[in-house]
Amino acid sequence: MTDIATRATRVVPATGGRRRLNGGGPRMGVIVAFLTPFFLPFVLFYLVPIGYAIGQSFMVVRRTGGQYGTSYTTFGGFEQYAQVFQNGEFWASIGRIGLFGIVQVPVMLFIALTMALLLDTPLLKLKSFFRIAAFMPYAVPGVIAAIMWSFLYSPQLSPVVDVLKAVGLQPDFLGPGAVLWSAANVSTWLWTGYNMLIMYSALQAIPQELYEAAKLDGASNWSIAWRIKVPIIAPSIVLTTVFSIIGTLQLYAEPAVLRQISSNISSTFTPNMLAYAVASGNNYQQAAAISVVIAVITFVLSFGFMRLTSKKAGL
Amino acid sequence: MNNQTPIRESLFSRTAALALMFLLAIYFLLPIYFLIVAATKPQGDLASTFGLAFSHFNLFENLSTLFGRSDGIFGRWALNSVIYAVLGAAVGTLISALCGYALAKFKFRGREFLFSVILGGVLVPTTALALPLFLLFSATGIVNTYLAVFLPSIVSPFGVYLARVFTSAAVPDEILESARLDGAGEFRTFFSVSLKLMTPALVTIFLFQFVGIWNNFFLPMVMLQKESLFPITLGLFEWNGQTARVSLLQESVITGALISIVPVIIVFILLQRFWRTGLAAGSIK
Incomplete structure (x- = not known):
């Protein structure tokens, strides 16, 4: 050389x-x-x-x-944008997606981080089985995942509903209050393993020597995980958060499939569904304005999140 | 990995960790297991028997019903998905590799600017592109053709990003210099030397893009009306919407869903090692 x-x-x-x-x-x-x-x-x-x-x-x-x-x-100047902002359906869809994101993204990333940290400890056996099991849903298209879960939500077919009924519960996964969370569950199922793998490969890249000193001082696996590992892989956590925010704002397939079996999902349930519905009505200019607003919100949120975290962590 | 100081963990935390991971594994595998069970049942047993227990084994009849429906349209959808995903990912990986390689190894003015434009592209929601693309494509007459789905699918800013990162790690400048000294052109060096060094990275890029196209739904839905051009996802979505009227379609949707995920899962497990080598190369070196 x-x-x-x-x-x-x-x-x-x-x-x-x-x-x-x-x-x-x-x-x-x-x-x-x-x-x-x-x-x-x-x-x-x-x-x-x-x-x-x-x-x-x-x-x-x-x-x-x-x-x-x-x-x-x-x-027409900002006429289309004025219409977007006066549209109650638009704000309702933004509200749903906001609620969805605030709950689903942290829950999913917390599970992913926990799994990645456990896989990175000497505590666990059967590691490759767990890794493959978690990652498998990533191979399933969103539409197919939503179809699979819609069978598990359906009162007629679902073994889950059968089991819950047997213990005296009356679950209604497709009811007006629950259907948003049923969609959130499909997203969580799909993407946890993917996010876990990003965090896990960041963990694998940390040189073991970094832990040696802490271990000699008698630090537990628990405190090594939260005090040393998590701060080091913070950039991966930021990355997965940004990807999740983008994914949430684009949400279409999962609610569109659930809409086929639940009357509690309207054709304008998410901003993207609204844009498509408006475009199907041949109002392309209005649909374009909605798409632009969604894209701008996505940019502001993902860049804003990156700026915020990079200032805090000094990355 | 092997030179850690052994620390005795309490039996409790070992068991708790294992139990938690098992619960999560059940969560991830249950819907797939349910789908396998349901795909083996006759339509009549779907509602009348417990969903997680096998009943009459009817898989082969279900498969022949599935592939026989509407003159074998399902086989056509499967073929379309393969065409879109395999060709799209192959072309996409090649152009991402060329571009990422140039951004990593050649110095030129505007390089960082181009790279940040591509990074911006990673953040653009692809569904936001689908509607304006539809309008542009209708003006040029390629709406409702293979190209309408294929052409946008080959562009993957994330692939270029990965290619640049991987190239910096896997292709040493010295090798390029010595190839140049031997009089090899840049393209010859790329195809005969660099591509080999980049292979694990290329597999990773290919897998990411393959899965992205295979899973894509919004773009084909916006672009295609002709059923014969549908990928599996769109076809099954349409069928699923008709099960309320044609309840017998339900079993075909289930069997079709299983058929659509099995090949990808197999490819995933087989290429796991490759996939992880690529990811590790990107993050370590």
């Missing part, structure tokens, strides 16, 4: 002539050829739609000469 390295530093200046433009690397044309296969579709299918949605959200459809006139699309 050192031989190659010294040879490289010795010879590079000689060939530097045609490379000097960008400081010793390959020519710009080559770099562009490496980047284009990704950036072309990235621009076309990521950036252009974002720009297009923003553009559409500032347009309105008007009609000439009353109700039966021809319609035309024109610039």
Whole structure:
């Protein structure tokens, strides 16, 4: 290795002539050829739609000469946004998703962290079994998971309902108060193992020597876990939180499936369902404005959370 | 791992840890077990027998009903899912690798700016893109075709992020320099030297993207009306919505759901080692 390295530093200046433009690397044309296969579709299918949605959200459809006139699309300023913010259904969907996120995300991440810490101790046997069991739901599509759970919620088919009834309970997983938490349970089931694995691989990367001193001082596994391990993997916990916030605001498949068996989920249950319902009614400009608002909220929350935690932890 | 000072843990905390993990394992595995049991039952037994106990073994009849329904449309959906996910993830992994590699190994102006644009892309909710994409695609006439789902699926900013991190860790600059000295072009070096070093990372990127596309639902739902183009997720969703009217469809939804998750679970368990090697490479080195 050192031989190659010294040879490289010795010879590079000689060939530097045609490379000097960008400081010793390959020519710009080559770099562009490496980047284009990704950036072309990235621009076309990521950036252009974002720009297009923003553009559409500032347009309105008007009609000439009353109700039966021809319609035309024109610039409407913040008219669509004003409509979004005056829409009671929009605020109701935001409220549901906010409640969902405040409860589901911490519960899920707490379970994931607990599992990751237990898997990282010498306490436990059967580690690979537990790891695979927790991670398996990640292989299940959200729609399929919601269909599976909807059978477990259904009063006719569910063995869970049967068991609870046998001990004298009357569960109604699809009732007006419970259905939001039934959806939250599907998300928790799906994503706990994934988050656990991110935290677990961060834990695995910590050098064992870091614990040695603490162990010699007689620290328990418990205090090593909470005082040493958790602070070190804080960046992974922040990362999983941000991904969870994004996921929560995008929620669509799980409630859409539960809606097929429960009348307590409206077509505008989550912000995303509302956007889709509005778009299905051909009101694309309004749907675009809703999508933009959801995206902005997502950005503000995830960046806000990262800023907040990085200041607190000094990361 | 092996050189830890042995600490005697109380029997209580060992048992408590094991019991908690078993409870959680039951929680994660119960719905899958239920699905396996339900897929082996005849429709009539679904409601009349206990959900966690096997009754009449009817799996093969269920499978032939499932694949025979509407001229074998389910087989078509399965094939579509494979096409979208395997091709999309393969192309996506290659372009992510090229881009992440260039961002990690080549120095050029605007590199950090491009990388932060990609990082921003990781945070963009993909469902927010689906509706404007639909409008753009309807203008160009590719709505309701394979391309409408395939093209957006190949873009994975997260894949580029992983590729950059993994490349920095796995491909030493010295090797690139010596390949350059031997007169190899950048592309030849990439394909003959670097890709081999990046293999575990590429498997990880491929798996992430494969699962993302296989699980995707919102994009195909927005883009596709033709049933023959549906992936499994969308097809089963449509069937599930009809079970209230056609109750016999219920057994096919259950059997179909099982068929749709088994291959992915098998791939996951087989590639576990690869998957974890890749993750570890990203976080340790």
